[in-house]
Amino acid sequence: MSIPLEYFIVVSTALFVIASYGIITRKNMLVIFMCAEVLVAAAAINFVAFSAFKTGNPIGQSFVVFGWILSVSDTIIALALFMYILKEEGNIDLTKLRKLKW
Amino acid sequence: MVVEVAYLAIVPFILSFLVLSIFAKRLNRFAPFISIFLAAVSLAILAVSFLEFNQTIEVKFSWLTFANINFTIGFLMDKLSMMFALLVSIISFFVLVYSYSYMDKKDALSRFHAEMSLFAGSMLGIVLSSNFITLLIFWEIVGLSSYLLIGFWHYKKEAARAAKKAFVIIILGDVFMFAGIAFLATQFPSLDFNYLNSNATSSPFLTIAMSLILVGAIAKSAQFPLHVWLGDAMEGPTPVSTLLHSATMVKAGIFLVARLLPLYSLAHLLDPIALIGVATAFIGATIAFSEIDIKRVLAFSTVSQLGFMMLALGASKIGASMLYSFTQTFSKAAIFMIAGIIMHSLKEQRDLRKIRIRPKSMIFYIALLGMLVMSGLPPFGDFFGKDTIVGSAMGYNTLFFVTILFTSFISTLYISRWIFLPLGNSIKLKPEGKKKHKIPLTMLVPTILLLVGAVSSGFFTPYLFHYFGEAEEFNMLSIVLSTSSVVAAILISYAVFYKKMIKPIVFVRSPLGIFHKIFVNKYWIDAAYDKFALGMFNFVFKALDYIDVFVIDRIVNLFNPVSEIFADTFKKMQSGVTQTYVVGILLGLLLLFAMLNADKIMLLLGV
């Protein structure tokens, strides 16, 4: 392998942190959702990297395929929900949607 | 032999009580007959037993046995109990016959006779009991029946109040007596009277236990300072006053002390007993002297007479005490019946200043005889009784002797006043112009029989003393003093109250009138109890209730605001901003990661 394992870990961690920052800070629900997808991508990189470096065990890569499918399905549902929320509340600004409080 | 089961004489009375209680409505008309019949059965059992009696018999039934306790229900047939038992059943029988005419047909006859039977049966129980447990059981039932009977006309406010007062005082006595008995039970293997009398030893414990029991006796026998209920108890029907409050129930305390005299001697309580006796005698007589209600005079007279008996016991003269008890039973019961006859004929008029007795009528002769008997004139029964007590006081304590002699004088004063006032009224007030009132036979016969008993009871004196194994003592000095005081009192009374030679009002307005004020207000003891005791208790208890609701409960309810504050603080965590939750999740993840790899992190940091 030409690229050492650590580089992959660093990249995925960096992606993870950036995406988390995005989730915490952004107001627009669509953007937050995209960051969540990035989170999933970061985790996927991690899985693939470890699987590639452990020869003879493709389980990590199969996981990623599974993960993508699941991720696609929850994207569909999430987007549908966002449409509904947009219709009901008029916006998808997370700071303004506070119903799940005490 | 019937005497072996003499205690079964209780059963007819209990049977009468049960039958008349359960089938009250249906048997209302027959109630008098049922109770009189069963009373006669009881009397028969006791009469035969008395005649057969020649040695003490004790019968026991196991009641509660475990650990080192062996409580039994026991009956003792000895000289004292047989005499008292026979007396109780005779008087009960007579009173029940008397009440046949006295009680209105509209009254709840079933209930009346049921309660009277309950009383008579339990009184017999007290008298025949051989140990404290049996005594206590019947003792409290007697108190209960007294309460029910005083308040028989319970829709009358005065009667209900009087019954309540009586029961409260009697319960007070009962509860203390219960405590004393329970204490004794822990120290002695047996609560039999005979056992205790022979085996007890002097000790502070004994004094305390016996004092507690004495409180019960004081309450029941209306001794000072627990005498205040007897006057009010006159609100009950006259047969009740006759049976319970002159002849039998009030004697229960005297009986108890007599039974336990050796114990009281060991407990060094004889002097206090004598003191209570003489104080009661004096207070009772003086109050009786200023009462204007025909029955209340007699009630306080009973208080006074019981004081006499208590004094004699305190002086260890059981013979004298029992003698007076014996003679007084007849005379007092007779007098009450006479009072009942008078009241009955005058539609329940009770004020002595308004009652008229016509001279030369049957009532007049009977009443006069009753008065003479009770005044202690020889050779009637009460003379012997009172005199032996006065005589015994002479040898015991000079102050007591003087007081009791003076009390004896006052006793005669009040009882002669009792008859002279109404007699005097018939001169002043206009005659009624009605037909002469006919005294029913069922009221007349018992009265006369009792009078005969009262008159002749004196002749039993030597027999009675012998019965108790005491030598009769007749002190010439005290006899002379007594008799002369009696005669003097009768003459003074005659002059003042009948002939009105000196108007009583003169006495009241004179400096001596202060005594009159004291007597009329009953030494303000009643008022003290009512205002002080009740008022204070009421205040304290209401305060406690207030504390309960507003202090203790409030503390409990603090739980509410406290948990609210707690919740309020922490609920802020649920801000509704989703991202806060996300942060929380991430932090948690971080923490988990750190915890799981704590060792590696430590290594990394070079710790």
Add this chain to the structure above:
Amino acid sequence: MGPISLMLALPVVTALLVYLLPKKASRWIAIIGTLATLAISASILVNFDIRDGSFKFIEQYKWIPSIGASVLFGVDGLSLVMVLLSTSLFFIAILVSGSLVHEKLKLYYTLFLLLETFVLGVFVSLDLMLFYIFWDLVIAAMFFLILIWGGSNKRYASIKFIIYTGAASFILLLSIIGVYMMSGASSFDIRQLTSAVYPQTFGLIAFIGLFFAFIVKMPIFPFHTWLPDAHVEAPSPASVILAGLLLKMGAYGLIRVAYSMFPNVASSLFVPIAALAGISIIYGAAVAVVQKDLKRMIAFSSIAHMGMVLLGIASMNQIALTGAIFAMFSHGIVSAMGFSMAGFIHEKIGTRIIGLFSGLASSAPRMGWTLLIVAIASFGIPTTSAFPAELMIVMGAFSVYGYYVLIPIIGILILAGGFLFMVQKSSFNNPSPKKVKDMSFVEYLPFIILLIMLFFFGLYPQFLVYFIDSYSKVASFIR
């Protein structure tokens, strides 16, 4: 399946029948069910061998072997008496419910019957975990009974009840777990836990925890304030069970768990515990006397009577303990009578406020005279079962506490006076209202049963003492 599990199962089965069958039959099914349960308990009584003090009729079933909790039933002298009281009182309460409860009958009888199983469960469980579960179930069931069929302030009273007693039972749980872990035994079997040895300091903490939990239930001053409200608002049949049985559960727990497991700790605390008892008695009596609501008055008097029971337990000798257990039984009968009568008075006259009604002895003799009997039984008049109980407690307590026993005696006196004043106002004096519909014979039947019990055990206490003694003789904490 042994008699005890049969006895526990029967009310549940009856409850099921009540729930499934039409409303009209509910009352009768319940009556027959509780009567059958009573019969089973009577048969246990008849076959009870008192020769030694151990548990009889033991049944054990596997439950949670990994922590040593099993379904374990058994009775000894103490629990037998409690079981008998329970089955009798439930039967009486069901009889009385017929006249006093009018809505949601199916649900009511179902709940009530389940409550019977739970109460019985508390008394026959020999597994501490099982004991605790039944204990909590009782609280839950009673909560619903008060909440749904209660009086005007039922929300407050029921919530206070469940939170207060629930908090106490939480402490109970902690104590039980603590005992389990420190006992070294790997089972919740009460017999094993009782004979285990515990470290000193732990013993003190555990005892205080257990003591507190049971004290709240009894209830003892100052943890009694849930009782008056609960009693006043609960429907009368529930009050009967509350006063007659739930309070006794507290005393039972005290004897069975706290005192049996930590006798030395209890012995060292015998003075403060007795002081608490004495205060309870006087306080309960004093406050009872000035109450205006009849039910509240009887509720406070229950506090006083349970104070007497505590005094008997705290004395830790055979006579006092027998007296305390006897008193538990007797008070069950008396309070059943009192609360049922209060319920009927409310039903027939419309109020329970003393002074707003009077002269019952004339207008409604059955009610008026029974009220009198309740009053005199409350202070232990001889011929009632209260008398032997009080006598034994006073005797036993005197051996330990000497003349201080006079203080509770004064409490009894206050109670007597107070009840007398109440009876005076209610039964005697002029009747007002003038016309009151008296109880019919059918309605009065439960009272006849209670009266028979009251006087039977008063005149022949030996019968009950026979069983109680088999326990108190060998109770592990007797001095």
